[in-house]
Amino acid sequence: MNIYLCISDYLRKTIVKAWWRYFKQEMIKKKKITIQDIARELNTTISTVSRALRDHPRISVETREKIKKYALEHDYQPDFRAASLRQGSARTIGVLVPRIDIHFFARVLRGIDEVASENNYNVLIIQSLDSLSKEINLVKSLVYGKVDGLIASISIETLDGEHFKPLINKGVPLVLFDKVLEDVDVTKVIIDDHYGAYIAVQHLINQGCKRIGHFGGPQYLNIYKNRKQGYLDALKDAGLKIDESLIFDDMLVKENGYEVMGKLHAMKNPPDAIFSSNDFAVVGAIMRAKELGVKVPQDIAFTGFANEPMDEIVDPTISSVEQNPVKMGKEAARLLIEQMEDKKSAFYPKTITLKPSLVVRQSSMKKSFVIVS
Amino acid sequence: MNIYLCISDYLRKTIVKAWWRYFKQEMIKKKKITIQDIARELNTTISTVSRALRDHPRISVETREKIKKYALEHDYQPDFRAASLRQGSARTIGVLVPRIDIHFFARVLRGIDEVASENNYNVLIIQSLDSLSKEINLVKSLVYGKVDGLIASISIETLDGEHFKPLINKGVPLVLFDKVLEDVDVTKVIIDDHYGAYIAVQHLINQGCKRIGHFGGPQYLNIYKNRKQGYLDALKDAGLKIDESLIFDDMLVKENGYEVMGKLHAMKNPPDAIFSSNDFAVVGAIMRAKELGVKVPQDIAFTGFANEPMDEIVDPTISSVEQNPVKMGKEAARLLIEQMEDKKSAFYPKTITLKPSLVVRQSSMKKSFVIVS
DNA sequence: CTTTGAAGCGCAATCGTTTGTTCTGTTAAT
DNA sequence: ATTAACAGAACAAACGATTGCGCTTCAAAG
Structure with a gap:
């Protein structure tokens, strides 16, 4: 044993x-x-x-x-943390977007990526999922080591820029794009929403439309407010009168368009065109129009905003305002890098405004062969 | 003076x-x-x-x-680099995907994000833009400080996993998903493409289709090979004979579908259904079918793969195989975290296979009221 | 009165790099 | 023969946090 x-x-x-x-x-x-x-x-x-x-x-x-x-x-491979800790720079730019699966942001990211690569910067992508609290936490954790600068488009919940203030105070380069805040004094890249809406409506007028309605978004967001104003101004400048009963706010999804199209059809004097601040509402409206036997664009023409990929997939294809997101991304990245490398000298925030363009497709082509852009 | x-x-x-x-x-x-x-x-x-x-x-x-x-x-705010350098862990998981603007990946990322947040991990998103060289560089630079583990779907250019070998040797936890490599012995999360194709074709057969064609993808990619095999097996099991002239490979975009639909219509014995390995080819084919006066699904039924968002936007809506990308992301993140926290003990790579499901819409509903899933 | 123990805090090493300065030879110039 | 100049490589101090260990102080126990 x-x-x-x-x-x-x-x-x-x-x-x-x-x-x-x-x-x-x-x-x-x-x-x-x-x-x-x-x-x-x-x-x-x-x-x-x-x-x-x-x-x-x-x-x-x-x-x-x-x-x-x-x-x-x-x-x-050198340890990134040690090197960047010592060097004081991570050569990384952070990008905060509401959601990456929105086509617009994905394309902006492409633009950013391109310019960043050219300048030997890494890109760190973060999505807030349109939650303000998540946005706040991300902004906090991103800076201080992870990135040297931030490019951000605020979430839909975000009403003020309090959580950006610490960054600004600490001298972290910041560029806002697309949805921006009035109360934060930083570099911004925006598109001229007013102009985009204006040319879209002008195009509808040129197509012979007289009663043009509007699908808007939440009016507390500048982008939707400006688009609406562009719509109103285009009507005014053309001498058309504005009919409040043809204007609908908060039309962000397909279902909204579907529902409102029903209402429009029931009117005794329905509109002959709609300018929408987004493309999804148009898809829903067209869907309903088909069901009701209303012809697009003959009976009612549509012009959307954002030039979503589906615009050329659906039937009829949808005219829309192209925002040039890639260019926007490039511009934002360029400005941020400029700001990062110029850190010692005083930097004055500037605002870059990009002009959108109109892509004409079937949904607004009443007169064939007439192209307005 | x-x-x-x-x-x-x-x-x-x-x-x-x-x-x-x-x-x-x-x-x-x-x-x-x-x-x-x-x-x-x-x-x-x-x-x-x-x-x-x-x-x-x-x-x-x-x-x-x-x-x-x-x-x-x-x-x-504590400096991320200093803390993580000292602690030896960055509590960050890297995700490498070909492109973030592909709906599938965006949803996988959602799943990953969710599980990561629950476990207090950050997520670092990187896109390879389907370029192998960029993928190699990213993999190199990501590890060693930036992330503690990597979840990756390889680019379409990637044929071998040489650039993953160093990670494996250095003991960096790695999980591959969606497109995987046979020659790298790591944890994988894949979907049962064969099964997805099989139930899609079975559904078409149940709808009364007898001559079912196939739009495939590049056959060197496993996912497309397996889908094709599922199609073939479903036909065989149902006693239907296989007609090679109805099978088309490399049908990845709308234009391919548009073109091939023309060919099909010109045949003296055209198919009464198509199972496609992706949704875009279906959109193109339906477009052409409409132009040719071919009714969908009465004359020809379609079932796609991937359940793209446009599937329920186009007219008719498209039946498709849902891959449950969110679940895939969650699973991948869970496995990676398990592997990271278990680092000391031996870890055996495993492969998780998820079953896809079929979403039936108009494009394949020949018999109304018959729902197969 | 001494010992024990714990609470509360400081010392200093450490993570892996980068980089200004210093040291050791060797060679050329005085 | 002495010095200057220089290349080539080593020393050591950062970067900003974390953390094992040791030092006080004070109270309770012996």
Whole structure:
């Protein structure tokens, strides 16, 4: 019995020892390699290794090559945190958007990405999912190490810019785009919503429409307010009278359009065109129009806003205002980078306004062969 | 003249001095505040401050409160890099996707985001834009400091997983989803494409279709190969014979569907249904069908794959296979987190397969009131 | 009166880099 | 022969946090 125990004990110890040795080896193999490891292995110091890897001229070519070779063979990558902590810059720009699956934002991100890559910046994408509290938390956690600057489009819930104030005070470069806030004094990139709406309505007028209605968005958001104003001004300038009963706010989704189209059809004097501040309401309205036997664009023409991809997929295809989001992204990134690299000197916030353009499709083509843009 | 100069010189100096003082103050105000600043200001040490902010029990409540109050008032936020460098973990999971504006990926990201938030992880989103070289660079730069683990769907250009090998060797947790690689031995989350195709085709058969064609994708990608196989097996199991002339590969965009629909219509024995591996080709085909006076679904029924948002916007609405991307994201995040927190123990890669489901809409509803799912 | 213990806080090492400065040789100039 | 100049490499101090350990102080226990 005793002997058995001894053997078993001995075996156990041996096994444990062997396993431990194996485990340790595995761990060492799996451990991330640092410049210290390289220095130790090559009998030199970390400063030499660091300099060699960054092609410092004071390190001889042979030492450089030797170190680089070792680093390559062992898949060395510098630790981002350590480097950026020391250097004081992470070469990263953060982008905060409500949601990435909205086509507009995805394209803005493309623009940002392009300019950032050109300038050797990384892009960190964050979505607020249109929740203010999430936005606040993200803004807080993003800065202080993660990014050197922020490009943001505020969520639909956001009414003031209090949570941006600390950034501004701390001198973190900030650029707002699309939905912006009046009360934060930073660089902004916006599109001329008024102009976009104006040309869209002008186009409808040119197509011969006389009673033009409007699907608007929440009026506390500037973009929708401005679009509505553009609509009103276009009517006024054309000498058309404004009929309040043809104006509907908060028409953000398909269902709204579907429902209101029913109401319009029931009117004794229905509109012959609708300018909508977004494309989804148009889709719903057209759907209902088809059901009711109302012809688009013959009986009622539509022009939307945003130029969503579906606009050329649905039947009839939908005319819409193109916002040039890629350009917007590029512009925002360019301004942010300019601001980041100019940090020491005084920086004056500016506002860039981009002109949208009109894409004419079937939903508004009453007169064929007449193209307005 | 001399006097003038003197005065001007004096003035200049005074102004410069005042400006400099102001500038310095501004800079100090704008400087990011650190734990050391707090310690100095409150006559204590950084360790106490650090502990107080993290609610360490060994710090008295009053000290804690005092420090927290000061921190709050001065918008203190810990430097992410320093903290994570010291702690060895960034509590961040990286997500690499081909493109974020593809609805499927956007929804996967939603799932990931949700699980990550629940577990106090940040999410870092990166898109490869379907470029292999960009993917390789991103993978390299992401790891080593920025993220503790990676969830990735490879780009369409990616044929092997060489660039993932270093991560695996270094013990970085990795989960692949959607498009995966056979040659990398890691945890994977995929959907059962074969099953999805099978039930889609089965549904068409139940609707009374006898000659069912197929729009496929590039056959070197597993997802498309498997979908095609599911189609073939469903036909075989139903005793229907396979007609190679009804099978088209590389049908990824609208235009492909538009063109092929023309060919189909010109056949003397055209198909009465199409199972497509994606929804865009269906949209194009339906467009052409309308032009040719072919009725959908009466003359030809369609079932797509991916359940794109446009499926319920177009007319007729399109039946499609739903891949449950949100669930996929959640699963992937869950597995990754499990792997990250279990790092010390041995971890065995596993593959999770999710079952897709069929969403039946107008494009395949030959018999009304018969619902198959 | 000494010992024990715990509460409350400070000291200093550490994470992995970068980078200004210093040290050691070697060679050229005085 | 002495110095200056220089390349090449090492030393060491940051960057801003976290954290094991050690030092006080004071009260209760022995």
